Amino acid sequence: MSTQNFSYSFSTSKSPEEVYKILINPKNWWIGLHNEIITGKSENVNDEFSFSAGNGAHNSVQKLNEMILNEKIVWKVIESNLTFLKETDEWTGTKISFGISKENDKTKITFTHDGLIPEFECYDGCTGAWSQYLENLDQKLNSE
Template sequence: MTAQNFQYSFTTSKGTAEVFAHLLNPKNWWVGLFEERIDGKSNAINDEFSFSAGGGAHFSNQKLTELVAGSKITWLVTESNLSFLHNTNEWAGTKLCFTIEEFGDQTKVTFTHDGLVPHFECYGGCSRAWTQYLQNLEQHLA
């Protein structure tokens, strides 16, 4: 049995190009819940941005490693400091991935936190937070 990465999917009537452009900027979707701060760039391969939230409870650095126009965005988490965990660097080496697929007049968006698996200490709390961010994104793109 393989480990199950956290994943969330939804569909929208927005086109793939519009969705892709929106997702490429994390300030458009990884905000609004826990006093987030995002610094850096995410436009081209090797761009990096940092994310902090919760008054210092979460810090991570992401590097854009895969970019397929209109269909895929992947960031590698190069560093993490999740102060509420025993292993504060638990996210390091995981990947944040969006895939975008056209289905007739709908666009399917799938987010996968590749490496965030149930045996991780933060799986429960992080999965709940991801679900909130992604539900907000889904509502925004409705």
């Protein structure tokens, strides 16, 4: 069994502080592809937000689990209903995180979906969607 979690990294010239301010609010980056609706908050530990996309095909609730100012953000998926899967709650219990670090004159951003592994039914489709969201974020951070 592989335990390879999905991970994606890129860099920007923005400061860790600027990057953190953008990432802490999912409405700044988890949008723009599949008619997403995000409600709730993500400012303090234990805040929760819900994410819906694909006209209800994907519904999940994330709880802000850990935050280290300008360095790390971790959400735990506490509920998921991915109607296009046999196991609709496949994401429940997984963690979505961003690591932020300084590398020379750049800020490195590492996204990880801990628990999204190749054995998951949605691995190919979900990693493809994550890659699109993160490519959009990369472009946004490097064009402003």
